Amino acid sequence: MGASPTPRIPMPELLPALSQRRARRAFEPRPVQPDLLNLLWQAISVAPSHGNTQSARILLAESAEVHDRLVAALSPGNSHWAGAAPHLFALVALPAHETPQENSDGTLRDMWPFNAGIAIGNLMAQATFMGLTAHPMAGFDEPAVRAVFGAPPSVRVLTVVAVGYPGSPDSLPEDLAAKETMPQERLPLERILAVDRWDPVLEVSAREWRKQQQPA
Numbered sequence: 001m002g003a004s005p006t007p008r009i010p011m012p013e014l015l016p017a018l019s020q021r022r023a024r025r026a027f028e029p030r031p032v033q034p035d036l037l038n039l040l041w042q043a044i045s046v047a048p049s050h051g052n053t054q055s056a057r058i059l060l061a062e063s064a065e066v067h068d069r070l071v072a073a074l075s076p077g078n079s080h081w082a083g084a085a086p087h088l089f090a091l092v093a094l095p096a097h098e099t100p101q102e103n104s105d106g107t108l109r110d111m112w113p114f115n116a117g118i119a120i121g122n123l124m125a126q127a128t129f130m131g132l133t134a135h136p137m138a139g140f141d142e143p144a145v146r147a148v149f150g151a152p153p154s155v156r157v158l159t160v161v162a163v164g165y166p167g168s169p170d171s172l173p174e175d176l177a178a179k180e181t182m183p184q185e186r187l188p189l190e191r192i193l194a195v196d197r198w199d200p201v202l203e204v205s206a207r208e209w210r211k212q213q214q215p216a
């Protein structure tokens, strides 16, 4: 009896869907159906968290008043495009719900930003899968965002996210329209992966690497 042929291992890839996610800034004005928004919140809800603490919360701006106040809490570089997105929400965390991990040298590792990061990653993947843009922003004033929702000072704001259907880049100023269609740029894998031992090549920042790519 001859050896049976090696079965072909199917390689289903999630990667194409993940790499189609882009931080787009042009939005269609039409709102996203409530059922689809609900799937985004579910994507956050199913995210894993250290000790299953589930310390991330979603603060959705729904009324025109809260939406406008949230836009005003964004940096000027963000407010002019994100204000046109049909939906804005803040992803916040309750650090008091978590116990930091302690290292042998006494330093602590907070888990709440990590947990929230996973949650927003889930949401962005689900949004991309449904043909939506979900663009996270770090450019905002944290106390101002807390004030918009009347959240207590113990609440930490990780990101404000603009959500909607991708719109035409023509709706943006020229510099942002150009960014909209730029190919995605990432460090090559050998710059981010070391096997068995730390590699000094990992220390090269994306900024430095970008400079190295430019012709002298």
Ligand SMILES: Cc1cc2nc3c(=O)[nH]c(=O)nc-3n(C[C@H](O)[C@H](O)[C@H](O)COP(=O)(O)O)c2cc1C
Binding pocket: 021, 022, 023, 024, 078, 136, 137, 138, 139, 140, 159, 184, 185
């Ligand atoms: C935590 C975080 C904060 C970000 N903050 C901003 C922001 O304040 N304004 C903005 O225009 N883009 C922001 N971005 C989008 C990044 O600039 C974008 O993801 C990056 O340039 C890579 O482009 P790509 O997502 O289209 O691949 C942020 C992204 C992340 C993950």
